[in-house]
Amino acid sequence: MNAATQTTAAQPNASTTLSGAEVLLRALEEQGVEVVFGYPGGAVLPIYDALFQQDRILHILVRHEQAAVHAAEGYARSTGRVGVVLVTSGPGATNAVTGLLDALMDSVPLVCLSGQVPVQLIGNDAFQEADTTGITRPATKYNYLVKKPEDLARTVHEAFEIARSGRPGPVLIDLPKNITVGPAPYAPPSTQGRRSYQPRVEPDREAVREAVAAMRRGKRPLFYVGGGVINAGPEACEALGRLVHMTGFPCTSTLMGLGAFPSSDPQFVGMLGMHGTYEANLATHDCDVLIALGSRFDDRVTGRVDAFSPRSFKIHADIDPSQINKIITVDVPIIGDAGRTIAAMIEEWERAEGPAPDAAALKNWWEHIEGWRALDCLRFTQDPAPDAIIKPQKAIQRIYELALETGRDTYVSTEVGQHQMWAAQFFKFEQPNRWLTSGGLGTMGYGLPAAVGAQLAHPDALIIDVAGEASTLMNIQELGTIAQYRLPVKLFIINNQYMGMVRQWQELLHGSRYSESYSSALPDFVKLAESFHAKGFRARTMAELDDTIRAALAHDGAVVVDLCVAEGENCFPMIPSGAAHNEMILGPEQEAQGAVVTNEGKMLV
Amino acid sequence: MKHAAGASSATTSTSPSGRDNDEYRAVISVLVDNESGVLARVVGLFSGRGYNIESLTVAPVEDDGARSRINIVTSGTPAIIEQIRAQLDRLVPVCRVANLTTLGPHIAREMVLVKVVSTGEARTEALRIAEAFRARAVDTTASSFVFELTGASEKLDSFVELMRPLGLAEVSRTGVAALTRGPRSL
Numbered sequence: 183m184n185a186a187t188q189t190t191a192a193q194p195n196a197s198t199t200l201s202g203a204e205v206l207l208r209a210l211e212e213q214g215v216e217v218v219f220g221y222p223g224g225a226v227l228p229i230y231d232a233l234f235q236q237d238r239i240l241h242i243l244v245r246h247e248q249a250a251v252h253a254a255e256g257y258a259r260s261t262g263r264v265g266v267v268l269v270t271s272g273p274g275a276t277n278a279v280t281g282l283l284d285a286l287m288d289s290v291p292l293v294c295l296s297g298q299v300p301v302q303l304i305g306n307d308a309f310q311e312a313d314t315t316g317i318t319r320p321a322t323k324y325n326y327l328v329k330k331p332e333d334l335a336r337t338v339h340e341a342f343e344i345a346r347s348g349r350p351g352p353v354l355i356d357l358p359k360n361i362t363v364g365p366a367p368y369a370p371p372s373t374q375g376r377r378s379y380q381p382r383v384e385p386d387r388e389a390v391r392e393a394v395a396a397m398r399r400g401k402r403p404l405f406y407v408g409g410g411v412i413n414a415g416p417e418a419c420e421a422l423g424r425l426v427h428m429t430g431f432p433c434t435s436t437l438m439g440l441g442a443f444p445s446s447d448p449q450f451v452g453m454l455g456m457h458g459t460y461e462a463n464l465a466t467h468d469c470d471v472l473i474a475l476g477s478r479f480d481d482r483v484t485g486r487v488d489a490f491s492p493r494s495f496k497i498h499a500d501i502d503p504s505q506i507n508k509i510i511t512v513d514v515p516i517i518g519d520a521g522r523t524i525a526a527m528i529e530e531w532e533r534a535e536g537p538a539p540d541a542a543a544l545k546n547w548w549e550h551i552e553g554w555r556a557l558d559c560l561r562f563t564q565d566p567a568p569d570a571i572i573k574p575q576k577a578i579q580r581i582y583e584l585a586l587e588t589g590r591d592t593y594v595s596t597e598v599g600q601h602q603m604w605a606a607q608f609f610k611f612e613q614p615n616r617w618l619t620s621g622g623l624g625t626m627g628y629g630l631p632a633a634v635g636a637q638l639a640h641p642d643a644l645i646i647d648v649a650g651e652a653s654t655l656m657n658i659q660e661l662g663t664i665a666q667y668r669l670p671v672k673l674f675i676i677n678n679q680y681m682g683m684v685r686q687w688q689e690l691l692h693g694s695r696y697s698e699s700y701s702s703a704l705p706d707f708v709k710l711a712e713s714f715h716a717k718g719f720r721a722r723t724m725a726e727l728d729d730t731i732r733a734a735l736a737h738d739g740a741v742v743v744d745l746c747v748a749e750g751e752n753c754f755p756m757i758p759s760g761a762a763h764n765e766m767i768l769g770p771e772q773e774a775q776g777a778v779v780t781n782e783g784k785m786l787v
Numbered sequence: 788m789k790h791a792a793g794a795s796s797a798t799t800s801t802s803p804s805g806r807d808n809d810e811y812r813a814v815i816s817v818l819v820d821n822e823s824g825v826l827a828r829v830v831g832l833f834s835g836r837g838y839n840i841e842s843l844t845v846a847p848v849e850d851d852g853a854r855s856r857i858n859i860v861t862s863g864t865p866a867i868i869e870q871i872r873a874q875l876d877r878l879v880p881v882c883r884v885a886n887l888t889t890l891g892p893h894i895a896r897e898m899v900l901v902k903v904v905s906t907g908e909a910r911t912e913a914l915r916i917a918e919a920f921r922a923r924a925v926d927t928t929a930s931s932f933v934f935e936l937t938g939a940s941e942k943l944d945s946f947v948e949l950m951r952p953l954g955l956a957e958v959s960r961t962g963v964a965a966l967t968r969g970p971r972s973l
């Protein structure tokens with residue numbers, strides 16, 4: 183993580199007494215906070231009053247507290263900085279819970295400030311009282327209830343440190359109203375960290391040496407990188423590129439890791455896992471040395487655990503020791519920051535001790551991989567006739583290609599469903615921090631607010647939300663935020679009239695009984711856009727596709743594009759739950775050789 | 788070969804039986820910052836992740852009350868116990884975690900209060916057994932005793948079992964307090 187903090191706040195003047203709210207803002211400033219995403223209410227009015235009287239911290243008024251958290255996530259993930267959220271007590275805090283858990287599962291550094299009833303009323307079922315620290319305990323990396331004014335400043339500084347260090351995550355600070363109203367002393371960040379919290383960043387050299395020795399012996403090696411490398415910062419991703427190139431090994435990535443290694447690099451074999459590429463999954467299954475960097479063997483990645491990469495020697499580098507041997511037993515664990523681990527691996531590799539890597543075996547391995555690649559597992563057939571129905575894959579592919587043509591720095595968020603997986607498959611990410619998606623929690627409604635956060639962090643960049651028509655309705659109110667702050671976010675709705683991913687599972691696992699997965703009574707998205715002061719577009723046929731996307735990308739304000747696509751497309755390849763990597767179901771274009779869904783598989787999500 | 792990952796060691800512990808899939812009972816000691824909510828964090832971790840708690844004790848152990856020691860008796864396969872250790876270690880207010888069962892020889896003791904309500908033959912028998920166990924009668928009436936007994940959990944179990952037919956009315960146990968043997972500490 184980028185731990186640099188900006189020290190801008192002036193030394194507190196001992197003679198002036200500050201209110202708790204002022205102390206809070208001063209601490210935020212000292213932590214380098216520029217933007218806060220929030221929504222007011224009774225318990226946080228003192229903080230809003232203090233915000234009103236300053237102009238160094240920008241407050242962005244969202245339209246729902248869940249969106250505040252996702253916006254802060256979009257801000258954090260696209261910058262590597264800590265995102266900040268401000269919500270009121272009770273319903274404000276409970277609305278934020280989904281976002282907090284989303285950030286916890288995807289290791290996004292956030293600080294969420296929640297209002298609370300005054301200390302003396304806690305426990306009385308007071309108006310808008312909620313046991314916020316109780317409710318958010320399992321949804322945060324850590325949380326606090328500030329009961330004494332003298333704890334306030336220290337708590338805020340510590341919260342930022344905990345959010346961004348180690349494995350990053352969300353930290354909540356519950357602030358009773360009497361604490362923010364009353365006087366409080368200011369304190370600068372302490373230089374020594376908390377004794378009980380000392381995340382290990384420096385990898386054990388001996389473990390790295392052992393890992394590199396195994397890499398040298400590898401005949402069919404594979405890098406498997408995850409979001410931890412992105413969290414380790416752009417330098418870590420650059421170092422990863424060097425390591426992958428100097429070894430000549432293939433590299434696959436998790437959904438969260440996309441962009442850590444350039445997608446267009448010939449050594450990149452695509453995403454692995456449930457909707458990963460044929461070559462990535464077969465390489466994972468057949469490799470003899472698997473080098474997991476900042477990835478956690480999520481069930482979407484492993485498929486059937488006892489059949490996961492069955493013959494490989496496994497190296498697992500992660501900053502979170504609890505990830506080691508949690509799902510897959512590994513041979514060499516390395517605890518530490520991904521960037522430092524990769525740098526240490528490079529050093530060891532360059533020292534060239536032990537036998538030289540087996541170039542012939544590696545060449546043979548690449549031939550295998552190229553053979554799998556030749557299947558072209560993402561290929562689909564689009565009827566090119568002008569009046570043909572657009573396939574969702576085509577729509578997403580063209581959004582990518584036409585966005586690329588603009589030459590602009592582009593950030594992509596998604597909602598959750600088929601469109602998300604297709605975006606992961608068809609967009610190519612050359613740099614980290616450009617891909618914003620809800621991986622661990624799979625939160626529909628993530629994409630639009632995340633785009634808000636990313637656009638605020640990068641006002642001149644092109645921000646695209648690849649959305650499904652169902653997901654986007656979960657936080658569609660954020661078009662209001664987008665209008666208020668004139669954010670030129672481009673919302674592309676891949677409108678297949680279905681909760682497509684649900685429909686796909688129902689087709690494959692539940693006898694095509696499409697129970698409640700049809701998107702009935704959809705709004706007219708073009709009119710909806712207009713009512714939110716944005717520009718609406720619609721494309722129904724191939725003839726309209728490119729022109730519509732081009733016009734939308736060229737528009738200098740917010741746009742909502744209703745891309746009406748084929749209803750029945752399925753997302754392939756697919757490893758059904760409970761199946762192994764070499765039991766992928768391929769698309770109709772590729773040879774049929776799929777897995778049979780077992781009864782145990784049906785029970786998995 | 789399994790490789791130790793340094794200070795916060797990620798070595799897989801093996802069960803005393805040496806077999807990977809055998810469940811065993813482990814005594815885990817956790818040194819925590821004594822702050823509000825820390826017990827809820829620990830207990831929530833167990834319920835949230837589906838781990839067992841057989842018993843749990845907690846009390847401040849430093850003069851200034853800054854830190855508490857939590858002793859948890861749990862059971863699971865070696866992999867699960869190792870996950871419990873690692874997940875506990877990850878909690879921000881947790882200073883140290885140790886699985887005493889695999890760390891080496893250790894002492895685990897608990898206390899039980901046992902109320903026996905009986906007269907005549909059963910009453911004398913209860914008193915005789917209590918003496919054999921070196922339990923103390925801390926409350927005595929014409930028709931009842933409250934015995935206090937400290938020792939290993941198994942010893943307490945058998946004491947309670949023996950009291951059952953002799954008018955056992957109520958049992959209150961503390962859960963274990965545990966320390967490693969020898970000069971080494973947590």
Ligand SMILES: Cc1ncc(C[n+]2csc(CCOP(=O)(O)OP(=O)(O)O)c2C)c(N)n1
Binds near residue numbers: 598602625652654684
């Ligand atoms: C908040 C939430 N509720 C339910 C789900 C389960 N779910 C996963 S994908 C999906 C359908 C999404 O439909 P849409 O947004 O239209 O995307 P599509 O799959 O059609 O591309 C649902 C309901 C979820 N992931 N998140």
Ligand SMILES: [Mg+2]
Binds near residue numbers: 599682
């Ligand atoms: Mg849909």
